[in-house]
Amino acid sequence: MVRVSVVGAHGRMGGNVVKAVEGAKDMELSVTVDAGDGLDAITPENTDVAVDFTVPSATLDNVLSLVSHGVSVVVGTTGWTDDKLDQVREAVGKHPGTSVFIAPNFAISAVLADYFSTIAAKYFESAEVIEMHHPNKVDAPSGTAIHTAKGIAEARREAGLGSIPDDTKSDGGSRGQLVDGVHVHAVRLRGLNAHEEVLFGNAGEQLVIRADSFDRSSFMPGVLLAVRKLSSGKYQGLTVGLNNFLDL
Amino acid sequence: MVRVSVVGAHGRMGGNVVKAVEGAKDMELSVTVDAGDGLDAITPENTDVAVDFTVPSATLDNVLSLVSHGVSVVVGTTGWTDDKLDQVREAVGKHPGTSVFIAPNFAISAVLADYFSTIAAKYFESAEVIEMHHPNKVDAPSGTAIHTAKGIAEARREAGLGSIPDDTKSDGGSRGQLVDGVHVHAVRLRGLNAHEEVLFGNAGEQLVIRADSFDRSSFMPGVLLAVRKLSSGKYQGLTVGLNNFLDL
Amino acid sequence: MVRVSVVGAHGRMGGNVVKAVEGAKDMELSVTVDAGDGLDAITPENTDVAVDFTVPSATLDNVLSLVSHGVSVVVGTTGWTDDKLDQVREAVGKHPGTSVFIAPNFAISAVLADYFSTIAAKYFESAEVIEMHHPNKVDAPSGTAIHTAKGIAEARREAGLGSIPDDTKSDGGSRGQLVDGVHVHAVRLRGLNAHEEVLFGNAGEQLVIRADSFDRSSFMPGVLLAVRKLSSGKYQGLTVGLNNFLDL
Amino acid sequence: MVRVSVVGAHGRMGGNVVKAVEGAKDMELSVTVDAGDGLDAITPENTDVAVDFTVPSATLDNVLSLVSHGVSVVVGTTGWTDDKLDQVREAVGKHPGTSVFIAPNFAISAVLADYFSTIAAKYFESAEVIEMHHPNKVDAPSGTAIHTAKGIAEARREAGLGSIPDDTKSDGGSRGQLVDGVHVHAVRLRGLNAHEEVLFGNAGEQLVIRADSFDRSSFMPGVLLAVRKLSSGKYQGLTVGLNNFLDL
Structure with a gap:
């Protein structure tokens, strides 16, 4: 079972992720946090992969914090610039065993x-x-x-x-x-x-x-696919774009 | 048989009109003229309806000339302004029995x-x-x-x-x-x-x-419909828009 | 305020109708019933228009019962035959002041x-x-x-x-x-x-x-329109098809 | 210059091929034949690639004849079965230097x-x-x-x-x-x-x-592409499907 924690769990996308994880036979929902909660509750001991659907102003800090604690992250929040991606790359490089996946579109x-x-x-x-x-x-x-x-x-x-x-x-x-x-x-x-x-x-x-x-449910298969890929341990560092996880 | 003359007969649209008239069982092609030919050959004696597919810079003069000779006109040329339409209205009003039809789109x-x-x-x-x-x-x-x-x-x-x-x-x-x-x-x-x-x-x-x-043939049913309507004598003055000839 | 009761309120469409009525400024929700409840709670004293979204096997009896008690009905349930429609027509004819609207599609x-x-x-x-x-x-x-x-x-x-x-x-x-x-x-x-x-x-x-x-919400404007039309008292007898309530 | 002969040159597709070859800067039109003409005029001396757009009942014989004379063929005629394709494969195998390309769709x-x-x-x-x-x-x-x-x-x-x-x-x-x-x-x-x-x-x-x-012109880029590929000498034997000539 892949243990999944959700950051931004009360948001519309986050809420859909919670439901999708609960409905996936190979996953179990671990920790859910939202704005103001802090991320300390999410640790490598209880989480294989964290999913972040928050806001552009928060997501970089979330990812850097989670990676520094040794947790891999799937990110659906938008607003990433080349500079921010570089910061993530650097952070992941310093924490072997972690990986980050960012996708502008999960459909x-x-x-x-x-x-x-x-x-x-x-x-x-x-x-x-x-x-x-x-x-x-x-x-x-x-x-x-x-x-x-x-x-x-x-x-x-x-x-x-x-x-x-x-x-x-x-x-x-x-x-x-x-x-x-x-x-x-x-x-x-x-x-x-x-x-x-x-x-x-x-x-x-x-x-x-x-x-x-047609609706947010269309993103869930992509999110779950990304969670499975990161939890497999086969992907190192930062991966950007769901196309990398399809057999294209 | 409705006798139809074509102005701009060598143009791409005019050429299609010539073919469409020749293919219509209730019409016969009368005079065809093109740029430089002058319109004198088109008279009420040989023409029930003239069709003008020329260029915006020539069509107003063509229509005024034909109407002044007592010939009704179907116009597919674009570039009509309110002022030009008014000139046509005035000309048609002075020549009872003539009518003009202008359509921005015959499809x-x-x-x-x-x-x-x-x-x-x-x-x-x-x-x-x-x-x-x-x-x-x-x-x-x-x-x-x-x-x-x-x-x-x-x-x-x-x-x-x-x-x-x-x-x-x-x-x-x-x-x-x-x-x-x-x-x-x-x-x-x-x-x-x-x-x-x-x-x-x-x-x-x-x-x-x-x-x-998909191609110019799509305009021909509309052109023939307009020719039939004008030749029926039921329409007086200036009519703008094919919607007036459909049963809407 | 138009007082609206909903038959089949726990069904997916019925639930949407309940929400739509609650959200309409000119309506108030009166009685809601579902399978097994009986329709006696819905009376002309508390209901201007009832809305039926149930099942083909139940809707005719629902409509006949409501009409016999003097309540007008908007019906979204499918499965109507000419014979069933005739029964509704006859029933409405016997109860002046009631009217029934049936639509195969409310979008x-x-x-x-x-x-x-x-x-x-x-x-x-x-x-x-x-x-x-x-x-x-x-x-x-x-x-x-x-x-x-x-x-x-x-x-x-x-x-x-x-x-x-x-x-x-x-x-x-x-x-x-x-x-x-x-x-x-x-x-x-x-x-x-x-x-x-x-x-x-x-x-x-x-x-x-x-x-x-794209989803059931698309039917609600049509349902509310039908409720308003019946409550206006302008429509007598049986009306079939939303096109009758549009200005076409 | 690739010398191209056309079989079925008077047909609608063949006529388009003739025009397309004439319009291609790297090709020249050699022999054109049609039903009843026989194929003897088409030889390796005057033709690099023949193009066959005829009818299902004639195309197999055309291809076998051309190949036996040492001419490569691009085929746009439909109606090919596995058995017929096998006959072409066998014929091409016996005549080194020839190749055949058959496509069900050139768009x-x-x-x-x-x-x-x-x-x-x-x-x-x-x-x-x-x-x-x-x-x-x-x-x-x-x-x-x-x-x-x-x-x-x-x-x-x-x-x-x-x-x-x-x-x-x-x-x-x-x-x-x-x-x-x-x-x-x-x-x-x-x-x-x-x-x-x-x-x-x-x-x-x-x-x-x-x-x-939208019209037959859409097939011509594919036909010319196939002619160029066969004339390059890089393709041996029978190739079926334009996808083999795209860089997919």
């Missing part, structure tokens, strides 16, 4: 859409990204859409493709945001949750890859 | 999508418009998308709906162009022709209306 | 998709229906898809359209079920809830109308 | 959709295939859809996934055709050409992969 459909896009990008003249979310999201475009656009741009460069054809002379903003040469559009619509559609086009043909995350 | 799917959007708009909290075209189109968003967005905005006002919910704080341009309070996005992709998707959302539900025009 | 997106399909059907050579649901649904295709297909077929007949073109010689069942000459396909997929997509095609163009009901 | 979007489906299939509880074509197609479902469904089924078996969940008790044919345990649906709609949509679902999420082939 398998989204991770696959992102991965497939990097492959398809090489074979198409045109590519654009449309992400769609509920209207309470404060940032646009989504981090996932930016990641997808950058992956497409990199694949195009490697394949020697030039810039994407576009004769638009005036657009009033309708052509969206250019991310590394790829147009990205963000839709906000009541009823939606988190969705991404990637369009590729050649003369006479189109390829569309779409990932729909 | 029945697009006309219905536009019409359905004005109905649906009253019942949903959110609405956005995405139009998709080939990358050689120079303007964005399409005139059809702007028309749809304005129709949605007007229907929302009449229904007493407030502004569309959107908590976005920063978007880098990804949220597209605001047309009368409705976000409009324009995609340009090789392989596509002319497409529009309208999204409506309430808590827990979404309605999507999508019109695809 | 506004689904009702509009169905309505738009009857309009579009007249203008397209081809039409097909695809419904998509979660894999625990036991019947296929959905009642909504059958209703949509029949509406399309009727509109085509009225418009004098012949049969839908189809040169298929062998299909191994892949062409789906013919409902009144319209092909209907049913998809069952984990993660989906209740969705319908209607495709219309002419040479060179396509119109797609899609309704997505 | 890159379709080939990628098929390939991505085999990867995604391992990670989802549910999967279904919907193919959509013009109504003049006589067989259903398409060979591509069958291939995709079989690939999904095989990937699920390898991943140890059980059968796809489906509680349907009665469906009147709406659930489509079972291909190796995967439901396949075929839509026929005027205005469409050749399209495939593959749906994958887990609790709370969906992945959709869609390939649209």
